[in-house]
Amino acid sequence: MNLTLKVWRQKDGKAKGELVTYQIKDVSPDSSFLEMLDMLNENLVNEGKDPAAFDHDCREGICGMCSLYINGEAHGPGRLITTCQLHMRSFKDGETIYIEPFRAAAFPVIKDLVVDRSAFDRIQQAGGYVSVNTSGNTQDANSLPIPKDDADKAFDAATCIGCGACVATCKNSSAMLFVAAKVSQFALLPQGKVEAKRRVLNMVKQMDEEGFGNCTNTGACEVECPKGISLENIARMNREYFSAAITSEE
Amino acid sequence: MALSGFFLLFFLLQHLTINFISVISVDGFNATSHFMGTNPIVQIALQPVLAFGVIFHLMMGMRLELQNRASRPIKYAMNKPAENSSWMSRNMIITGIMIFLFLGMHFYDFWIPELNVKYLQGDMSGLIDPMNPDSGMRYWEELHHKFHDPIRTGLYVLSFVFLGLHLMHGFQSAFQSVGFNHRKYTPTIKKLSNIYAIVVPLGFILVAVYHFMTQS
Numbered sequence: 001m002n003l004t005l006k007v008w009r010q011k012d013g014k015a016k017g018e019l020v021t022y023q024i025k026d027v028s029p030d031s032s033f034l035e036m037l038d039m040l041n042e043n044l045v046n047e048g049k050d051p052a053a054f055d056h057d058c059r060e061g062i063c064g065m066c067s068l069y070i071n072g073e074a075h076g077p078g079r080l081i082t083t084c085q086l087h088m089r090s091f092k093d094g095e096t097i098y099i100e101p102f103r104a105a106a107f108p109v110i111k112d113l114v115v116d117r118s119a120f121d122r123i124q125q126a127g128g129y130v131s132v133n134t135s136g137n138t139q140d141a142n143s144l145p146i147p148k149d150d151a152d153k154a155f156d157a158a159t160c161i162g163c164g165a166c167v168a169t170c171k172n173s174s175a176m177l178f179v180a181a182k183v184s185q186f187a188l189l190p191q192g193k194v195e196a197k198r199r200v201l202n203m204v205k206q207m208d209e210e211g212f213g214n215c216t217n218t219g220a221c222e223v224e225c226p227k228g229i230s231l232e233n234i235a236r237m238n239r240e241y242f243s244a245a246i247t248s249e250e
Numbered sequence: 251m252a253l254s255g256f257f258l259l260f261f262l263l264q265h266l267t268i269n270f271i272s273v274i275s276v277d278g279f280n281a282t283s284h285f286m287g288t289n290p291i292v293q294i295a296l297q298p299v300l301a302f303g304v305i306f307h308l309m310m311g312m313r314l315e316l317q318n319r320a321s322r323p324i325k326y327a328m329n330k331p332a333e334n335s336s337w338m339s340r341n342m343i344i345t346g347i348m349i350f351l352f353l354g355m356h357f358y359d360f361w362i363p364e365l366n367v368k369y370l371q372g373d374m375s376g377l378i379d380p381m382n383p384d385s386g387m388r389y390w391e392e393l394h395h396k397f398h399d400p401i402r403t404g405l406y407v408l409s410f411v412f413l414g415l416h417l418m419h420g421f422q423s424a425f426q427s428v429g430f431n432h433r434k435y436t437p438t439i440k441k442l443s444n445i446y447a448i449v450v451p452l453g454f455i456l457v458a459v460y461h462f463m464t465q466s
Contacts, residue, residue: 006327019327072330098328105321171331171340172318213321214314216342217423223334235431242429 001027001088004096005040007052010109013116017109019098029089033076034059034066036088037099053112059084061226064161067168068113069100074165074224082163082226102168106175106210119210120162120178126206127199128182130191141191150188157184159227166221166229172213177221179207180233187240197244204241251314252427254307255420261300262450269457272393280387284376287364287389308350315343338419345416352409359396397461406458414451421446 002025010017024043027036034056041051057065066083070076076086091097099113107115132138160181167175183200186192192199215234222231268286272279286292331340338345367373379385397403421443425431430439 008327069326069328072326072328073333100326100328103322103324103326105323169334171322171335172314173321174318211321213318215427216314216318216339217419217426218335218339220331220334231426232431232433235426235429238427239429 001029001091001093003027003036003091003094006096006098007040007113008100008109009052009112010101012111013108017112019100027088029087031088032059032084033068033070033086033088034084053110053114055114056084061085062161064163067102067115067117067164069098069102069168071098074102074169075163075226079223080226080228082161082165085226102164104164104167104173104212106173106212107164107167115164117162117164119212120164120175122210123175123179123203123206124162124182127195127202128186130186131195132191144190146189153232154185154188157181157188157229157233160185160225160229161227163226165224165226167212169220169224170213170215171218171220172216174215174221175207175210175212176215176234176237177225177229177231179203180237181229183237183240184233187236196240197248198250200237200240200244201248201250204237251307251310252424254303254310255424256428257303258307259417259421259424259446261303266450266453266457269454272390273457273460276390277387279393280376280389283389284387287368287376288374304353308346311343311346336419338415339423342416342419345412348409348412349416352405352412355402355405355409359402360393363392394461394465397458398465400462403458403462407455410451410454410458413454414447417447417450418444 002023005022005024006019007022008017009020022040022044024036024040027039031039034054037052037054044051055065055067057063059066061082061084064082066075068075068083070083070086075081075083077090078086101107101109101113101115102117104115106119107117110116158181160178162178164178166177167173170177183203186199187196217231217234219231222229268279268282271282373380376387376389377383377385378388378391397406422436422440425436425439430436
């Protein structure tokens, strides 16, 4: 395959970026999108140019590091996949492909296609955990009976890899789906109920402070999420939030 | 947004019901309008609540839009939002502004003249000629006369189309915002949302077109 790439290049967070056009030849349809970018960078290095920076790590859809907005969609065309799981057979020979970083005020560009998603880390630190005493006499988790449906829903929410596709694809750059998944994975389980009120209040507060937009229920996040996190989680978080806001003493 | 939205959804049903009476019965419409226009509970207690609901919904909508625009200062060079969301859900601010502009026209047509007659001229009789008790009630005549103009009727019809587009997302979205998303009931709510968004604006359109078509 021969392709025209329009890649966002930006020297650093302060520099003004632009789309730069590159031609790339003999790309295998069986190669992954990131392997195609590796080819591009190899060409750039051979030409003595600066390679395009992009995030990646596991390259098997688990780590949530890859974060590209490809041809107008987070993680490119296709559903329930991350950028690293996208293959070149999804494109046509001769096609022009736009490659941009995830855009959000809360995700500032560091360089080229790499954005700073530490806002998600700070939201997690605000309450996305369960305080467990690990002194050596930890209770066996199976001693707490949990309905299968609740366990499944909690697990589904916990599959969120925090890639930020929900923010990137939302017209408001809202992080509600991410925060809702992190709230839900605990809210559904008895272990998470102890800190439930404080968790949802603090995580939502941190989300607002980071500058993410508001959810207007377009549902785009659910469609583009590589893990299929459901909007049910946002409704659950809204219930948790209203309940905590009314009854919490903080 | 959702709570004021629910309130306005209820209000629209009440408004449509009264409008429909104008098609069924002249006397019934006159009696209902006179009651609504002169009853102290409606005028002093409910009307300010309605005004607050409308203004609150508008102000919150504008606030959300401004915050949301600021959350993405650099736009995508290539974006395909139609791949993952409906036009109605993405353009609530546009349909909302069109409804707001319609409200300006609607108030100019009905509310301001009503305030003038009742509170500036002090005529609470509801009669066409306050000096003549046999002149008949004015409400139906005024409503009917407003729709003699095809441009005004067309603007009303167009506004109700925007209302329908706004409701198509707004109805179901309000449930999600208050935390109601249930695997068993949400599909029904979405169907109800579409039915409400078609039936209610269509009802308003039919009333406007009825009065336009029956001009003598």
